[in-house]
Amino acid sequence: MSDQPTRKTFLVLSRQAPYGGYKAQQSLDIALASAVFEQDVIFVFLGDGVFQILSNQKPGAINAKPMGGALETLQLYGVEEVYVDQSSLDARHLTQSDLVVDAQALDNDKLVELINGADCVFNL
Amino acid sequence: MIFTLVVHSAPYSSEAPASAFRFAKAALAGGHSIYRLFFFGVGVHNANRLTVVAQDDVNWQTQWDALIAEHNLDSVVCVSSAIKRGVLNESESTRHELDAVSLADNTQIAGLGQLVDAALQSDKVINFG
Numbered sequence: 001m002s003d004q005p006t007r008k009t010f011l012v013l014s015r016q017a018p019y020g021g022y023k024a025q026q027s028l029d030i031a032l033a034s035a036v037f038e039q040d041v042i043f044v045f046l047g048d049g050v051f052q053i054l055s056n057q058k059p060g061a062i063n064a065k066p067m068g069g070a071l072e073t074l075q076l077y078g079v080e081e082v083y084v085d086q087s088s089l090d091a092r093h094l095t096q097s098d099l100v101v102d103a104q105a106l107d108n109d110k111l112v113e114l115i116n117g118a119d120c121v122f123n124l
Numbered sequence: 125m126i127f128t129l130v131v132h133s134a135p136y137s138s139e140a141p142a143s144a145f146r147f148a149k150a151a152l153a154g155g156h157s158i159y160r161l162f163f164f165g166v167g168v169h170n171a172n173r174l175t176v177v178a179q180d181d182v183n184w185q186t187q188w189d190a191l192i193a194e195h196n197l198d199s200v201v202c203v204s205s206a207i208k209r210g211v212l213n214e215s216e217s218t219r220h221e222l223d224a225v226s227l228a229d230n231t232q233i234a235g236l237g238q239l240v241d242a243a244l245q246s247d248k249v250i251n252f253g
Contacts, residue, residue, distance in 0.1 A: 004245055022166070023132070026132070026164060026165050030239065034240050036237075037237060039240060122251060124251070
């Protein structure tokens, strides 16, 4: 097994809104764990996933932990490539100024490039 | 080819674990190998041995455990997903002073590091659910 790579590119596509389901948190957990184990991690907020990084979330009212803050930890863990899909924002009448995380805007061509370039894609 | 399968959904709520099961059988029958089965989130319910189903229904938990035993597969539930859903092995049950063990016999409890390791060692990681 000595020829096995020790570093791969992990692409996490996070497509679920926070709180209503559990996959938003799981996609974050996968990204953070991969970063801790020194993998190259790319994180994309796609579809309803863009709701995860809206600012001014107050989920304490439903006994949930805020996700917007947790996502800032992506950068603390060394995940520097964080993208938000522009067409997903447009479709939901959102702009970058509504978001808590400073994410790079992404178009479809770039998304295809990221998927083709990744060793491992987690589509949640 | 070396596969790792990640199962994100629970039996009886989603068809995805059954698809994963059939994929595993087909891959093994086709001469491929499975480096690891990783049960994540509600997927940990696939490794709960304290389940009873109607006679005309499939007991997916038993099916998984038998497949894992037959092929000596490496099978893991995510620890943080599992213990909050009542899927516990002997040591977790003792540690948390509970009175039952519910984890299937041939599956281990481990952390997300095992998923990262599996991704490094496998040609393909396939997510179900």
